[in-house]
Amino acid sequence: MPATPGSQTHGAFTIPSLDGLRAVAVLTVFIGHGAVGISTGFWPGHVGVTIFFFLSGYLITTLLRREYDRTGRISLRKFYLRRALRILPPAYIAIAVAVVVGALGWVAATTTPWGVLAELLSYTNYYIVIAGREGLPPDTTQFWSLAVEEHYYLVVPVVLLVLFRSRASLRTIGWSLAALALLVPVWRVLLGLTGAGFDRLYVSTDTRIDSLLFGTAMALLFNPVLARNGGSARITKWLNRRLGFIASFAVIVFVASALVPSQAFRLSVADTIQCLCLIPIFWFVITRPGSFAGRVLNSRVLVRLGILSFSVYLFHRLILNLVENVIGEPWVGDGVSLVLTLVVAQLVYWAVERPCGVLRKRLEAGMASRTV
Template identity: 55%
Template sequence: MVVQSKIPSLDGLRAASIVIVLIGHGQTLGDPWPGHVGVTVFFFLSGFLITTLLRREYEANQRISLGRFYLRRALRILPPAWIAITLCVIVGAAGILPSTMNIWGTLSEYLNYTNYYLVYADQVHGERTFGLPPESTQLWSLAVEEHFYLVFPLLLIVLTALRIRMRTIGWALLAAGGAVLVWRLVLSLEGAGFYRLYVSTDTKFDGLVIGAAMALLFNPALGDRPPFGIPEWIVNRVLAPVGVVVFVIAAISPEAPRLAVADSAICLALIPVFWFVITRPTSVAGRVLNHRWVAHLGVLSFSVYLLHRLVLGLVQLAGLEPWLSDLSAYLLVLIPAQLMFLLVERPLGRVRRDFEARLRPSGCVSPAGVRGEATVESMSATVRAHE
């Protein structure tokens, strides 16, 4: 299997994930719909893709540039997020949507600790949205990802400097995912509340590390083979369908097992599913995920995620039937998301590439520049936070 410069299907998976989230946050289906699953897929995908880029960089240069990594993440994530937060602040300050926002809740969003602020607000004030700008609670998942991005590359640099093999690190990451599962079970048995279990970084980063483990252990985009000598046809024809079944069962499980164990089951189930859609882009599922309109929705998914609650809330002011209000919001949010992509994300991508080129030492290859591969920005699923 050859190393792929453009990873198929990942933008399509982002598109599927954002659709799941949108439906879950709407009025029409609401609670019965497992919208949380979209965030779990986002976490797994982000861990997988970030680690793929870091592994490519290390294998090309025998080093990882922490400064360039932080620069890429800051320019990719922070400007769109801060713009979205500011829009929510303006809407709240103008009284267009009801809000109890205060300086502390607002700072939690700008400084990326919204998840722990939600836990605090729920425990102290009895209302998770207390102090936050209106329609912005989804930023808890961005905080989880930012915490991971802050620590994980530094950890990878330290471990590789100690001559620890990437595969050993991968198995350690899987063990870390198991430790998170045990920790959630302990907290659950001790009576921890919903938000303590659902949004805290220490209880939610297993999706990111399991995705990262796949990137180091059995990464089809980097030419790896399936684990334990399993034939690839078994992965694609047996394990991937089983993974889909496990995914669905875990997604619709009741709240108690979902909070404790279902997310870990979903992430493990995603391993063969990701293998299939990456290695079989011409399959029926692959063709759907790689359709240009589906892939473009995946490109917009970060901005859609940032803005969708605000748009849903504003459209609801019109007093439409719930299904019509939801459908209108789903379509309307694509407009500011496309503008964010054209006016913010794409220009900053060019700035980032130019700045990286000046910082790159002579002889170093960019993470996606191995063997004549495309740049990082041309990969089919450049990492964006979402969740």
């Protein structure tokens, strides 16, 4: 799901391992939405979104920290320009394609102007909470996670800029955000006890922001790509000495929590447990590229899939539905859908994402020249 799916590059800064993790996350989501995942009933596709959220929080905060450490400021204009050109063009194309496909009758659709407007304004998640899924363009309900991320983008960079300028220490900022993240599952439990339904707990920004905040806290406290951190040096040294064991244990706990069938568990503390596990996992894959896991995540296939993951995420449900109407066999249909989704994602990357990236750099250069 933005650093919802996509490549984490900013200038010369890139971490290929994170593109590999994006690939794992988007494949998890794809299988969960496919006929195989639905028919088995236990495939934890939702954890892919948790990984995307955590990654977004970590990556965006790392980029903002690098900019502030280098220049003493954060250009919010450039930040929002980057996010808008990264997210909106492919997302709007996906919405338009879904509307047209539904209007042609190729898939069942109940599209209304209000549903389209909700997606255009990044309000999909609360539209689902208030009005349900009826009215949205067909097979675009996954856009709820884009809405969560875009709400995060609107607020957190401004908050971080204010806190950085206030001279608050990284430790204070990081642990405060970690504490805020730990309050979110408490909020989910309280809402659940008062009768809140699945959608209210699962897709709302206020109930899912913790995954992004945990990623933000890691970028401030225990960031392996930055020299200065707010976390305890003792904890960092301890983590580094035992990282292989801790990361392996974290993977086991992460997978086990993902396979727990209880919906109450999933909607309350599952995300919290998984995000705590992602801290050593991220540390390992970033700092151990020569390990077996690092080599797999840095492989050309997974890195490429990670780069295409945003468009894969945008289009996969619509393509799954279209193929299902033609091919009845789930395994074959899912395989064909995956191939077609990758083809569409590559075309969108060539035709939209890459040109928008070039335009973004030109506009940023123009902004820089005007401020010199």
